[in-house]
Amino acid sequence: MTDIASTRPTSMRDLAAARKREERRTRAFLLAPAMAILIFAASGPLLIVLVYSFLTPGDYGGVVWEFSLKAWFNVFAERDFFTEEIELADAHLSIMWRSIKLSLMTTVICLIIGFPTAYFIATRPRGTRDFWMLLVIIPFWTNLLIRTFAIMELIRNEGTFNSFLVGIGVIDTPIQMMFTEFAVLVGMAYVYLPLMILPIYASMERFDFSLVEAGYDLYATRFQVLRRIILPLVKPGVVAGSILVFVPCLGAYVTPRVLGGGKNMMLGNFIELQFGQGRNWPLGAALALTLLVIVMVALIFYVRAVGREEVRGHG
Amino acid sequence: MIEIDRVTKVFGSAADAFRALDTVSVTIRQNEFFTLLGPSGCGKTTLLRVIAGFVDPTEGSVTLEGQDLLRLAPYERPVNTVFQSYALFPHMTVAQNIGFGLEMQGKPGEEVRRTVGEMLDLVRMSELADRRTSEISGGQQQRVALARALAPRPRVLLLDEPLSALDFKLRKDMQLELKRLQSETGITFVFVTHDQEEALTMSDRIAVMNAGAIRQIGSPRDIYDHPAERFVADFIGDTNFLEAELLTVEGERAEVRLASGREIAARAAEGGAGQGPVTVAVRPEHADLAPEGEGLLPGRLGDVVYFGTDTHFHVDLDAGGRFVVRRQNQPDQAEARGRGDRVSVRFGPGVGQVLRD
Structure with missing residues (x-):
């Protein structure tokens, strides 16, 4: 009989904890689609774009895996073809x-x-x-x-x-x-x-x-x-x-x-x-x-x- | 001082036209607490909105101290409104709401601040001056709406059922508060309500409206004691209607013969018929019960309903119909009469009111 008195609060606490876990699971479940889209459909491509912007252009499109800052340089400036002077693009x-x-x-x-x-x-x-x-x-x-x-x-x-x-x-x-x-x-x-x-x-x-x-x-x-x-x-x-x-x-x-x-x-x-x-x-x-x-x-x-x-x- | 002369408002056109106001004429006096009372859809709010300028009447004229109000835009009229929903600006604080009208009138900042302070004191809201209007209770919002409308010192304050959203106790308090504000500011109040009790307790004069027309204008006591027609008698308080025959009428004094054959003096409403069948109205508390053979209208006692403050005796009259007598209760008074007893209804000369229709 003494058991009941001592176990009941514990079980109540367990119940509350379980409910909280359950809530967390539901929330994660509801968030999943949005997270999936954000990660794979938005951040992913963006990351690829970011990486590509630091690479070297391929001769027929695409990229060559060679680090370069030229693309970023060319966004704002250009080097004169003949005089090699740098001027604003x-x-x-x-x-x-x-x-x-x-x-x-x-x-x-x-x-x-x-x-x-x-x-x-x-x-x-x-x-x-x-x-x-x-x-x-x-x-x-x-x-x-x-x-x-x-x-x-x-x-x-x-x-x-x-x-x-x-x-x-x-x-x-x-x-x-x-x-x-x-x-x-x-x-x-x-x-x-x-x-x-x-x-x-x-x-x-x-x-x-x-x-x-x-x-x-x-x-x-x-x-x-x-x-x-x-x-x-x-x-x-x-x-x-x-x-x-x-x-x-x-x-x-x-x-x-x-x-x-x-x-x-x-x-x-x-x-x-x-x-x-x-x-x-x-x-x-x-x-x-x-x-x-x-x-x-x-x-x-x-x-x-x-x-x-x-x-x-x-x- | 507000002269409303033969104002008619027709909404819609041709087939589905609705006559919200039908040749309404009334004069509202300076510093008066004037109430427009009537059931919903009777045109009382439309009349208020005509004065405010939100509704243009189809016909008629409205003047304020001789000035033609209809030629002024709402924002040019020295008239402010307390809206039923309060319509407080939710993006402003209590003080900003109250100061808005003054600011729009182009009053200097110092004067705006001072007047807002006075108004906050007047409605006892000083502590809440910087709260948003969404952060205060309904009763407080009501007071802010009042202060906001009073701040520009309008010639006339229009109140559109301002108490209807408050609970019973708050409504009682605000009724007194409104009376106090009216006497302290000396501004003419035009108050719209469908609550007859509110109208009776607060008003200097009441205009009872129905179906777009004013049926009777008078002091609360006038309206209650001497309703001119069936609608007014029915709408305000409880009334017994008796079929009778008008024998003679001379000004207000009339002589009628009741269905029981007894003749008694009564009051006649203005503009009533000459002679013939009429309806006489008697308030339940203006009548009493008498032993059989003594009163005016013999009958048999039906339900006896105890209401705490008073008791209602339902009498089935021998001449047909039911008559309710209301008698105030005394402590520990045992009621001797019961259902089925033979009784008679009596009331004094001049108590019955001969109705116009």
Whole structure:
């Protein structure tokens, strides 16, 4: 009988410990797929890219297993073929600059169009919102290449837009839009707009619009309501949308390729070139990692800037 | 001082049009605690939102001290609202919420700080000034909403069922608190509620609304003791309705013959019919039981229900219908009458109210 008294607490403790073990096992089990993807599908290839960027290019593509810093050197600089002088790789830097510039502009355009759109949808009657969201999402069901060609059809010299303008006599000769940065901008803004609308809509749908009335009631004008009440509360959506647009824009490949042509190459196209015709895999790898660093630096700056504003806004 | 003149609001159009307000006219006086009382969907909140500027009336005019309110945007009206859901700004602290209106009015920072301090004192929230609104209780949020609406010193404070989300005890406290704030600030309060008890205890005057129209306006005592029509008598408190015949009417004084054949003086509502069949309303506590043969309406006692503070006697009248008499209880008083006893209902002259409809 004395046994029971002494064993019961122990068994209780055992039970608790067993339950904890069980919990750990469940958690590990649930985490496994995500971990597998992160390790094998994300970190693995990245590691390969990192290694390749320090190797020597093979003559017909691929790599030779010979350590070299040449690829990294070539990302930013080049040695003059004749004088052997080192100078900045203008071509590479201008491509990087164009990528950043166009991505930023696309993000701003998407924000300017996407924010009112999301606001519009979020303020429709509950039953009709799904319909409007469907309109936003439908383009996603179509292949990116086809959507890009559709844009091309609209803006090329003999395309819908120019034909119309020439037809009604506004202009004599078509406006050259294809193969310009403008074309790339239009294409990317069109392609990535849903990625801006979706997260903003998600935070707006949770937004309590009686706060807008409260704002008006307390002498805030439309603009003040937008700036002081709506924006701070849907900011998470705006931040997420901006990141979702900016990041894939930096690495965009199809859109600049089809609409921008060779003259308006962006980083994505340039990297592809190294793995294809350029036959310089290490340079391609180094450029890809540079892109990654640009994205990360941009994100850190962005998140910091947004965070600081928050401190100021509520301090 | 607020003149609401023949205001009509129609929502929707043509086939599915809904008349939320139907030619409503009312004058709300300076420094008054004015209550709009009615069941949900009666148009009371719509009327409040017309004054606030969130709803444009289809017809009619609203003026505040002679100034046409309808030509002003909501943010230009010297009117503030305490919303039913409070609508506090979740990204701001208690103090920032209270200061928001003043800030938007462009008041200098020093004045904003001082007024916010005063308001925090007024609603006894000074210790919680720097809390987020999500970190305080429902009753505290209620007080912040009040302080926020009072801070810009509006001419009129509109309150849209502000107490409905609070539990019973807190609601009682806040009722007193609201009365105190109203008398301390001297601001006109327009209060919307569907709770008749709340309306009776807090208001200077009550407008009872139904189906988009005001049915009766008066002091709580007026409304309770002298309901003008069946809806008002039914909506506020408990009432016995008696079929009767109106014999003579002269101003408020009327003479009616009850179904039992007895004649008695009653009060007539304004604008009622001349003569003929009418309904007379009698409050349960305004009537009493009498031995058979003495009262006005003989009958048989049905249920006797003990309620602690009082007892309800259900009398099945010989003339048809049921009449409830409510009598306040005394300590250790044994009830002599029981179910099935012959009794008679009696009430004094002038107690019965002849209804308009």
